[in-house]
Amino acid sequence: MEGVDSRSVASGAVDDGPGEADAARPATDGGTLPGSDVGDDADEPDRVVCHVDMDCFYASCERLRDPDLRGEPVVVGMGYEPGETVGAVATASYEARAFGVESATPISEALDRLPRRADADPADPDAPDPDETGRYLPVDMAFYEEVAEEVKAVLRDCADVLREVSVDEAYLDVTDRTAWDAVGGDDPEPSAAAGPSEVRTLAEGYARHVKQRIEREAGVPASVGVAPNMSAAKVASDADKPDGLVVVPPGSVATFLAPLPTAALHGVGPVTERALAERGIETAGDVADADPETLAEAFGDRGRALVRRARGKDDREVTPRGLPKSLSRESSLPRTTDEERKRETVAALAADVARRARERGCLYRTIGIKAVLPPFDVNTRARSLPGPVDDPDLVEEVALELLSEFADDEVRKLGVRVSNLDFSEGDQATLGGFEGTGRDRGDDLDRGGPAGRDGREGTGATITDWIGGGSADDGETGHGDSDESDTVSEGEAVSGTDDAPERRTDDGQASLGDWS
Template structure:
């Protein structure tokens, strides 16, 4: 960017002026990446997921391009259902009514994301990377809310357009950007006009912008909460903003007050860089609940190896090893064992995980997972395995929130998120708990909204650095 003048930069003293926050959200990111290496896929229905490769019999959609969505293909959908609605080009009788299916290639997507993130960090002093395809930027010191001489747009809009154009020009993928004086409004704005959107919400206009939107558009409100608000007669953000705060708090506690504040356009959170993860986890669901102990052990062994490798690639050691076992209908059980010191020992992760799993040998499991936590990133000599004694197994079980009479949308686990497990279809989820606190509204909404894929229709396969 040497020698390039950023549009919208204002050198004046903006002390005390409203912040300028950008929420950058890549459009159908995995599909866009596939189109980068196969340009002939541009304009064609593209589905990225797992389960349709040779030898595999089940899986789920990670991302469906907008063209594929016209056929009813959605993120987190069983791949069998997607193929019924949109056949593969290779096997379709009518190729003009078929789509292009590609397997998930996370390492490639991460390499593309790294190019995008380099631009974001070049354009802002403070960047909070939320996931592989999403980030918040505080550009208060780079531009301003002043309008151009013709009064048609703000300098902040010009700056955001510059960010979009750089991503498109230098990387070759498109992004939707929301510009607002706070994080939650910027998030709503980026979702408002996808794909390739740019929506600016000026200071003083946030509440009026939000008011007519469905209450589910309020940042932090997921489908379960939206349904419960609907039962209270609250259908729009404006109605939530005007609701009796005591009534909302009595139903949802402090989280309810937070959601009402956001519906009113109030959000005083600062954009802060995400910290290192507190834990690293991996989980996988079975096509059907299984009592086959050997099958469960095979999956847990593979998950343990993957989690240990991810920890090593990040230079992380761990003090706690745990598993998660989901039993029908959706009873989430966790077991963990604490060690006497931090280690980097993949075989130990597998041994401990399998030992903990033995408790569930005779149980029908829908899903299993492996986690390492109490991470340490300090450069230090690795603790020796000699003389180690496990501090004992700490057991916990939790019921995941479910919609009455429906298939559960999501399971919550301490320090992570779980994507939707569609009935009869396995999913694979990576999750990393970020250091630092998140609000109740964010944590609760993540388990709801990520279950069905994000607003851009992309199922969450994890948050990557």
Template sequence: MAGETLPGTTANDDADGSDRVVFHVDMDCFYASCERLRRPELAGEPLVVGMGYEAGETIGAVATASYEARAFGVESAMPISEALELLPRRTNADPTDPDAPDPTETGRYLPVDLDFYKDVASDVKAVLRDAADVLREVSIDEAYLDVTDRTAWDVVGEEADPPPSAAAGPAEARTLAEGYARYVKERIEREAGVPASVGVAPNMSTAKVASDADKPDGLVVVPPGAVESFLAPLPTAEIHGVGPVTERTLAELGIETAGDLAAADPDRLGDELGDRGVELFRRARGDDEREVTPTGLPKSLSRESSLPATGDDETKRETVAALAADVARRARERGCLYRTIGIKAVEPPFEVNTRARSLSGPVDDPDLVESVALDLLAEFAGDRVRKLGVRVSNLDFAETDQATLTGFDPADTDGVERDRGSRSRSIAPDDGGGHRDGGKLTDWVGEEPTHGSAESGGEGDEGAESGGEGDEGDDETGGGTPDRRSRRPGGGQASLGDWS
């Protein structure tokens, strides 16, 4: 479609004539959505998930608040004590007490359960990895996908009478990109059980803005030729990289909207804001040439499979053997060795168990992956499971000689710490000097390193993505803390580091 524009759009040769298709996937109130997944009765209820919070207490901070809770003024990073003033606990609503709060103005408060959220996130990540050849994970609830090789901006149907777009945003005609985005959204909800908002655009910064534009459970499509007109009426705070300090500076310059920013003198912006000013000028015009790139080499490779809850040992062994073969194949394709082999078994309803064994050195041995995984699985003989996974970790991408495994006995359990219902720590064999050369499986689902980031529930800017991405960094938030989340004091937001 080079050189063409979609029906209902106007050409813009200056900025957004790209054929690239970028998705920004942002999970809606992710922690709250996870809690509703296992407790469906919470649907529609004002729900607050607190970090450092215990049931019935007043200490801690809001990690995320559902949209129903936000209607009462509850915000991420707010102290729990302050949130309780705005939204009392439902348990305190006694209909026989005239001084008790109105039940319709109360909410549910739950403590953070990071292990469970990571388990749900792994299901989301599996969909995203399958849907895109290039994936950049920002945090547990946010990722960019370059799907240019999977879809296109071509209009569906006859050019003379194209079907109207069913998505929010400026797109007037339905495109292949819109259909693929809807497919990804529906897969996330079907396979992970949680809603997501997706922004579709020719570049990263516009896709980010688009995913925020129709929350929750939204889909906004901004085709080439419509980027600048889509951005123009938005307040400057909506432009990716504009934090509260920059927003105030721009306001002092008479710049209130993205359109004002796009029409401003870039030299003046450079004088006031340095290189960031020029970069923001370009983004307001829809000009963002950054490529979606992975966040780094993986720390582990894993594959999981959901199945109807079953205690049949042969079914479980067949599943684990297939997963082990796939993980070993992926490791070989990426040219990496591994030092630790582990499994995950999720028992109904959501009890996550992991087991791992560390080897004496890095190997590339598919048969060993299967053997160790099946040996670890033996502990769950007869137990009903709803999901199984196999993982290799402590990866080594350097060219190196593999360790010899003389004397390694797959039946030896000295290298495994048994810890049902919690993350396991794998312990390497002692080297004879009292030292153990092993890694710990504290993050089963974490594969790509990212900066620590709070769960945003769809309201955070990309402060976790520091370093060349236009986020505010120290100038705005003290080290890249997510922008809008940091507009109020208080910390204690959840930090998961790796998202999967």
């Protein structure tokens, strides 16, 4: 949905509850603003789950770096360079998709459908028409992960419970931040979001708040789906792309899903879609009407799970995935060259990051900083240690030393990160051992190669990084379950199907694995 308007955001707290209830609760007086203290006055309230899905993320990142790409067909991939014959599309913008170019399209086919802009020559009658050409760019994972960090910073601030699925996708449980209560007392305003929500709710306002913060602070658009459970929220985020906001309140999930094709259901890939079609089941409503035991005979427990989800039932909780690979904290500033203010900010961030690492019982091998220069030039610097440590003073010392490179620069944001985390018990490197190491200027915080927005070198990305990578987990392998492995129930992975290798998504972007 284009041009989302700015609105005040109200929030009320409710306890965690089952995935689908009978109906949204009636409006209550005195909604609260985000971050306010909230009450606990409902016995069986409904969860509020947001699924945040970045729109054509790599193309959006490239447009952030080069605004001239906005409105242009943009293809991010590999294999289009002179002399290259093998490659595939990682992301195709919506303008490029109009020419039939999608994620995982072989690059040779993409070039046939949408020639390179560089090959267009108005003076050459045999050259492609410039209006029917696109901009082809190489994958720059270091850059995309920097933008993803900006998005993650917003999401972590907006949700107490966050499940990062991939570099461009996450679930948020915001039940403790907002509620399904209608806004407007006895005369609530109509909903401004797509979907079955008829009146504006606190949940809609909070989701719009999250969406607008992502675009304002990270500079890239996102589509957000809001529902009382995970699978419905994911379907909702795909329902009005790009830049969409779809709200599916309790009591309306099954109705919302019913007319959609089976491929839209969370966990249905091409193999299952074809198998269902062979049984005359072509919509989510058909699945909901099916006998669970009959589908169980064909698909095992997944068949029962599909029926439950098509009926609007999904009791899974939003839970974090695995252990983090890094811990970071960032702070936005008014544009400043004040060296003392920059040092004070970095010192405070370093103390907070070191405290969080100690609370989690983890050691770290790398200490780094981020300095964002106006307008949006992200620079990272890091230093590797000879072994894992837990030393808050050292984090501050190293971070301030790395900051000295930007002593004369105007900055708009600063960050501190510890990475290469170690959650196992073991000997720590000594400070004396650390003193003998050199300074890795320009290193990315996690990879030891050049990073940031001022260059593409050193990304180390290969086609296998984003085509056919990852592992199945609840149907969340990457980002588009309609073309992922047929994985439905918690912890149940299905192998031996032809659903997994394709890795294509409805949003025109291939998956690149986990964010964390």
